[in-house]
Amino acid sequence: MENNKSKINLISLPKIEDRRGNLSVIEKDIIPFEMKRVYYLYDVPSGSERGGHAHKDLQEFLVALSGSFDVILHDGISESTVILNKPNIGLLIPTGVWRELKNFSSGAVCLVVASDVYIEDDYIRDFEEFMCSKKTTGK
Template structure:
């Protein structure tokens, strides 16, 4: 897995003069079944969110309103993706460090997650993540 596995996914967009509609179906539009949904909102300007990696958890991030940047890092390369369309989601597999920044006013970030919250699936220290990404220490789950 790496930054190359991070990808923008176009979600179905049904046009209607009364307002557009997009849909996400488990196992159909994204490469995982989701078990948890959460969202970030009222993020103060200049604030950075996330700043972690998950060992196995997969996520889809969607800018439901406004915009923000997502910096992804696999321990070897980094990329910055700007999200500002509610019919696009950013797929992030496990072992990718992510940071969210540059939130516009009134932005909302919706996150679909492949599993329930599990603190043991998180790297919150960047140096520990880098060591695991380079295979120098076992990951949090005890796997090399």
């Protein structure tokens, strides 16, 4: 696992296989931050998008518990797309990365583990403002 706060990273979760059903665990040593909030997205209508923001301080770890969806990431310089579709693979999104979640399959569930509680002032919800923040901070 990459323990660099500024790096987008796919992380494999420990998988315990059992004929009765598999199990994966997110523990404190798996992600490089203390878990302070957990929430999940589900019943996302076809064609809908989630995200559309960046965080000033918060980090997140996303897992597709069921189904699949695309995560479009922009670091201020380049854009990439990650498809999440396995419940034992998570995506670490560090501070200062714009994210959009799209193309949710039917029945998709996105688990989000966050490094802090909800703080509205931590959000950058306008892409142009996000890009300007990258120019002024150089991050």
